[in-house]
Amino acid sequence: MRLVDTHAHVDELIDLDGAIERARIKGVTAVVAVGASLAVNTKILEIAQEHPDFIYPAIGIHPAEAEAASDEALRFIDENADACAAIGEIGLDYSYRVDKDLQKAVFKKMLEVAERHDKPVSLHSRYAWDEVLSCVLDKEIRRGVFHWYTGPLETLEKILDCGYLVSATPAIEYSMKHREAIERAAVESILLETDTPVKYRGVTSEPSHVIRVADAVAEIKNLTVKRLAEITTSNACKLFGLQF
Numbered sequence: 001m002r003l004v005d006t007h008a009h010v011d012e013l014i015d016l017d018g019a020i021e022r023a024r025i026k027g028v029t030a031v032v033a034v035g036a037s038l039a040v041n042t043k044i045l046e047i048a049q050e051h052p053d054f055i056y057p058a059i060g061i062h063p064a065e066a067e068a069a070s071d072e073a074l075r076f077i078d079e080n081a082d083a084c085a086a087i088g089e090i091g092l093d094y095s096y097r098v099d100k101d102l103q104k105a106v107f108k109k110m111l112e113v114a115e116r117h118d119k120p121v122s123l124h125s126r127y128a129w130d131e132v133l134s135c136v137l138d139k140e141i142r143r144g145v146f147h148w149y150t151g152p153l154e155t156l157e158k159i160l161d162c163g164y165l166v167s168a169t170p171a172i173e174y175s176m177k178h179r180e181a182i183e184r185a186a187v188e189s190i191l192l193e194t195d196t197p198v199k200y201r202g203v204t205s206e207p208s209h210v211i212r213v214a215d216a217v218a219e220i221k222n223l224t225v226k227r228l229a230e231i232t233t234s235n236a237c238k239l240f241g242l243q244f
């Protein structure tokens with residue numbers, strides 16, 4: 001069985017090598033490591049270089065980091081985008097105390113980078129689901145994933161109709177909002193992820209936990225976990241251009 005953790009902040013793992021080893025044992029064959037700021041993006045590229053064909057980098061400015069989006073930070077992303085699987089984590093989050101207009105301005109610049117380099121996007125859209133969708137449509141970004149989707153089902157329908165994907169996290173085990181979204185999406189539109197090192201019910205996550213997400217989604221979709229892994233891994237390979 002082959003699994004892909006399509007969204008992990010691996011720079012925040014205390015024992016990265018151990019986590020990679022445990023992930024491999026569980027059948028994880030690739031991890032998309034998402035960036036957030038200039039410092040994190042730099043680290044992500046280094047980590048990816050140390051773990052070729054396992055850690056695939058994505059770089060971007062996370063909405064929480066919008067205030068730190070200096071020219072230097074933006075230039076770094078533009079210069080390194082071609083070496084990445086995606087631009088991310090980018091988007092909007094209206095629960096943050098970061099100015100919304102600033103978030104939007106930075107997000108739009110990130111979408112322009114994605115367009116220029118023909119890269120898919122890994123999207124953070126909490127409490128700004130419609131806004132994020134209209135931004136990606138505006139910029140004519142065709143390929144992307146709304147990570148850990150918990151928004152309204154009407155917006156989800158539009159997201160899926162436009163051909164975007166959604167990703168499931170370990171919160172699938174207890175969050176009704178998240179479960180509902182994954183129930184609604186066709187399996188061809190679903191990716192698996194952990195958002196490592198986010199804590200779910202008090203437990204710090206790592207990429208090996210993507211197996212729990214696979215089990216939960218397989219049950220929802222009434223598929224064997226093996227079949228679910230095949231489909232979602234193929235979805236991830238198509239979106240991010242992974243080859244293994």
Ligand SMILES: [Zn+2]
Nearest residue numbers: 007034089195
């Ligand atoms: Zn994240």
